[in-house]
Amino acid sequence: MRSLQKRLVAALFCCLAGNTLAHDQERDLFDLSFEELLDLEVTSVGKKSQKLSDAAAAVFVITNEDLIRSGATSVAEALRMVPGVSVQQIDANKWSISARGFSSRFANKLLVLIDGRSIYTSSFSGVYWEVQDLVLDDIDRIEVIRGPGATLWGANAVNGVINIITRSARETTGGMVNASLGTDDQQGTLRYGGSISENTAVRTSLKYVDRDEYETADGRPGGDDWQIGHLAFRMDSERPGGDQLTVQGDYLEGRINQNLSLLYPTAPYQVAINDRLDTETWNLLGRWQRPLSVSSDFSLQFYVDHVQRFEALFGQELKTADLEFQHRFAWGERNDILWGLGYRYITNEFESRQVEFSPERRSYSLVSGFVQNDITAIKDRLKVTVGAKVEHNEFTGAEVQPNLRFVWTPGDRQSLWTAVSKASRTPSRAELDSRLIVGVLEPNTITNPIPFPIALYVEGDPEFASEELTAYEAGYRFAFSPRLNLDFAIFHNRYSALRTVVQGDPALVDFSYVETTLHLTNDGYAETSGLELAAEWRPVQAVHIQLAYSELDVDFRVRPGVTDLENGSLERASPKRQLSVISGLEVSEDLRLDVWARYVDAVAPPNVAGVTPPLLPDYWDLDFQLSWRPAPNWRISLVGQNLLESRRLEGLQESFAADRIEVPRSYYASVSWSF
């Protein structure tokens, strides 16, 4: 023991000596000859904090490096590092992801875009996260904006916008092969890219994911295994005049299994089945951006998107064509104006099964226009942003979504911002046109003493209105040093016309069952408030710590005299407190260790049928990743996820679920080779 201590002391002295030398060297960067400067190794301390410092919104950016460091195998998992965002995994292939409250599998107040293409599902609200299966290494960054972004992004950007931006084909030339093998999933990726001319690069990738089924609380198989194949390409071209042209597309096919509980108004009332959901999606997007002068440009973007999805609940085929034009120009010394026009044409066709649609097919369009002015009120100190978007849809008419933002930058190292904005959440097709059975009370039981079964149906309403939000936000960013950044945000949101579920009059149908219809109304109000803190600290070069903490309080009320069967449960749908700490250590040049600790407060997932949801207890969990680069083009990593518990019930689906499925502890090993 003593000799060990001696060695340590010797090591300390060595280090100390080295340290002072190094400090002198740093101080005298100016005295180095240019040759010596050229030989200096440099490190980039994420440019993101500096770039974001003058944004008047609560923005968090997950960089490509953060994604790799996290060990996440999907975008959904990576979002757990964002303050104010709740990620609850429901089973092997379903997630509930929301920002600033209102968590649900069909969380409808979050807009998600991949390279400018909306993946918010107009049919059922929310995002089918399982089919957003990108090659993580292709992602340049994920920008998460908490709070309304409706002035730029349009309706449904109520509680937040998630903007997934993939890398230009120019940055992914050469080949890459990745294989990963784990206790719960197997993945393989092939990517190849190159320049086809001096100005143009292309890449294409193929990814296959095979995930195993999880287990229920009592150890039965969850029946939720799934496979996804994804083929993608992207072409980027820069013309000599400065024009930038991007063409990209995806084709994805998935087989997704799920255990469902199908309900019938008459015997046998309830049938549990193992359903195989087949889905096929493709999209094609083109974007042209042209500079017009040193301070103006326009861009034109067009995409088509096709989603086909058949499950025992219903079948759907969604087709979207979207055209957007944007123009930015400087007006005088102080104004930077961005305006745009958009047109979207949507056709969706349903196949009625458990969920019935009437009419089954609808085609409709969405027309929008927006203008936003960034005003430099005091140069380098005060910027004011004022803007509004008007969006017209065929169901609720015109939605006006304005915002006003201020950002004050008293010095290089800090900024203070505040904002007031309005946003609306437009009804989904399900809320307008669907009818589904959500519960059956069997006859002659305690809950239903009469001799007929009682069937509960939720029925959409073509008159259902948009939900409205007025949001008040403020934030403070401070760079203590290039190595320590803090980003703090608080908000107070006032919602009105929130969806409520109200019981209608019962009716006896065919002398065989009593039908009770639950109607959707806009009788809910809510006030939510919270705070979010993100901190990034590099005490020394080899250590990188990222912290995210958030608190949330939701107060939901209904119009007096109305009894709501659903939304009271939204108060605890998202955790009141969350903490995420990722600590990375570069053990040596080619070896690094990342440890990710998370705390998530208890949640009570919402329920449509008026049943009191269970309170899922709070939890701590831990992931680790050990990654080794034996050569610059090889990367081998070992990852452990959810290590603290063997299995945990993390989230629930609001309806149709046959089982409560638990997320297990898992491990995987991954090898990447670039050439």
Place this chain on the structure above:
Amino acid sequence: MNYFSTIRNFLGSALAALLLCCNVQAAEHAGEYEVKAVYLYNFARFFEWPGSAFTDDDAELSVCIYGEDPFGSALNRIAGKLVRGRPLGVTHLRRGEALAGCQVVYVSDSEQLYVQQLLAEVRKQPLLTVSDIPNFARNGGVIGLKQVGNKVRFEINTAAASAATLEASSQLLKLATSVIDSTQ
């Protein structure tokens, strides 16, 4: 020997060793933009401007950051340094602001889309244009920075420099990874 204090001592020294050693590693590296700020200072030293580029003999040599500033506080360290008897001044310019009065212009990444328009506009002005934007020198900028591995290197476009009536020292040309002699 007390078992716990041994462990504590061991952990303490291990932690101290770790921190100190890591610190050494930290200092051997320098921040990307700290180094790039010193590059700007060095470029200013290795170029010669025509007398007409300055308002008078005492005028400072003005380094302008055009667009979003990626340097942060690193620029404070070059402000006031003397280059050929003139103190370096640092100015921030927003998109669209006139570059008259600048001698060195760093074009930020945020201006990538507009870079060709900008270069066409300032082609014959006595400006030393520097940028991280890919292919900057090939497209008519004077100096394009690029990262090769973990090191910052640069390309120089002598045709663009002479159009701007600037003269680069031969020493600088030797250090460039490539010397381009055309303006497209």
